Amino acid sequence: MLASHQTDDLSLLELATVLGNALLGCGRALATAESCTGGWIAKVLTDIPGSSVWFPGGVVSYADAVKREVLGVSTQTLADHGAVSDATVEEMARGVLELCHADIAVAVSGIAGPGGGEGPGKPVGAVCFGWAWRDGNHTQVHTLRRQFSGDREAVRRASVAVALQETLRLVSQWSDDV
Numbered sequence: 667m668l669a670s671h672q673t674d675d676l677s678l679l680e681l682a683t684v685l686g687n688a689l690l691g692c693g694r695a696l697a698t699a700e701s702c703t704g705g706w707i708a709k710v711l712t713d714i715p716g717s718s719v720w721f722p723g724g725v726v727s728y729a730d731a732v733k734r735e736v737l738g739v740s741t742q743t744l745a746d747h748g749a750v751s752d753a754t755v756e757e758m759a760r761g762v763l764e765l766c767h768a769d770i771a772v773a774v775s776g777i778a779g780p781g782g783g784e785g786p787g788k789p790v791g792a793v794c795f796g797w798a799w800r801d802g803n804h805t806q807v808h809t810l811r812r813q814f815s816g817d818r819e820a821v822r823r824a825s826v827a828v829a830l831q832e833t834l835r836l837v838s839q840w841s842d843d844v
Contacts, residue, residue, distance in 0.1 A: 675710075678826055682710045685834045689720035689770075692840065696833065697766035698724030699737055699758040699773035701749065702793060706826045707772065722766045727758065737761030750775050750788050752809040755796030760805060763798045770799040770840070772833050778821040791815055793825045797836055808836065 689696055698707045708724040711717050725736055730749055733739040738761040739754055747753040758773035776793030791814040798807050810832060814824045 678710045678823070678830065679713055681827065681830045681834065683714055685830055685837065686711065686714050686717055686720055688834060688837045692837065694769040694837065694840070695720050695722050695766075696837075697722055697762045697768035697771040698829075699755075699762035699771065700724060700726050701728055701733070701758075701774060702776040702778045703774050703822055703825050703829070704728065706822060707774065707829050710826060710830070722768055725762055725765065733758060737765070748788065750777055750792055750794055752794055752796065752811065755794045756798070756807050756809055757796075759796040759798035759807065763800070763805065770797065770833070770837065772797050772829050774825055774829050776821065776825055778818045778825075780818060789813070791821050793821070793828075795825075795829055795832060797833065799836065799840070808832075 700707055705726045711721045727733045727737055730744055733744065733749065733754065734741060737758050739757040743753045743757055755773040755775050758775065759771045762773065763771035773796040774793065777788060777790050779790035782790065793812050793814060795810040796807065798805050812828055814821045
């Protein structure tokens with residue numbers, strides 16, 4: 667795993683390559699649903715030649731309307747919890763898992779700044795992550811919250827790194843069970 671969230675493009679690519687190899691090794695596919703990262707996770711994954719074998723696609727759902735209409739996030743979830751919440755990223759992950767017919771999905775929504783904090787408990791740098799994966803006839807989910815510091819690019823870069831790291835951790839555990 668990376669020692670810090672201060673990563674460069676090469677380390678993100680290296681991390682994505684390890685993740686891609688893990689997915690390839692267990693014959694599974696990953697999909698992404700991204701808000702604050704704006705497709706950066708998908709970009710890093712598709713920088714890898716042959717990634718179409720284990721990356722069917724992703725959705726950039728920057729607007730709430732896209733979260734609702736494409737990913738199936740409920741209007742009630744957005745009203746009750748906001749776009750940056752565990753409930754929202756869980757629904758985003760479930761939605762893109764189904765949409766892309768993947769085996770595992772990661773979703774990210776956060777406040778990269780410089781403005782836009784949603785109020786108490788959601789300052790600039792707050793990011794929520796969600797994962798959904800198929801487990802037999804059921805879908806399992808996992809969520810995670812992080813608070814990053816730095817400018818907009820630093821928050822977004824750290825978000826990509828955490829998304830890749832945690833996805834790799836989940837896939838690695840999953841691979842052990844196969």
